[in-house]
């Protein structure tokens with residue numbers, strides 16, 4: 129079986145939309161600072177490009193999560209595999225994700241940061257697949273809404289491959 133990658137969102141479209149999101153965040157937090165929480169590994173490419181487009185002061189930190197499921201069915205249980213280095217208490221946290229699928233990861237993380245005393249907690253995702261939602265999460269900043277297809281590139285992987293593609297593509301198996 130071989131894989132073919134069909135371009136869904138080219139590099140220039142991603143760059144344009146990320147610049148818009150950065151401008152929107154800069155406007156919304158005028159006079160304040162933001163604390164970007166990048167969820168590894170997938171969101172790393174997006175978070176770095178987004179940070180470059182934000183004009184208010186930015187702190188960036190990284191964490192990794194894993195979700196446990198039996199087979200292909202997610203249990204909705206999320207675990208922190210790598211925690212932040214910095215303390216988010218009193219900060220305007222923006223959780224930066226690559227893609228929202230079931231919504232379990234963001235749902236869990238938003239509660240974590242509220243419990244840790246963040247001043248505010250918002251969500252920003254590069255991609256949203258709303259058809260797959262299992263829990264209702266409020267997303268403040270969305271790059272693109274896409275259909276229920278498995279995508280790779282710009283940080284997203286298929287079996288750890290393709291994260292380095294500069295565009296978002298759909299994996300086609302043939």
Ligand code: IMP
Nearest residue numbers: 170228229230231232233278279284285
């Ligand atoms: P969820 O919203 O908790 O289900 O978690 C979403 C996570 O699943 C994302 O952060 C990705 O790591 C992964 N994921 C979901 N859909 C895709 C996809 O189409 N391609 C690659 N990874 C995906």
Ligand code: MG
Nearest residue numbers: 167170171226
């Ligand atoms: Mg992820």
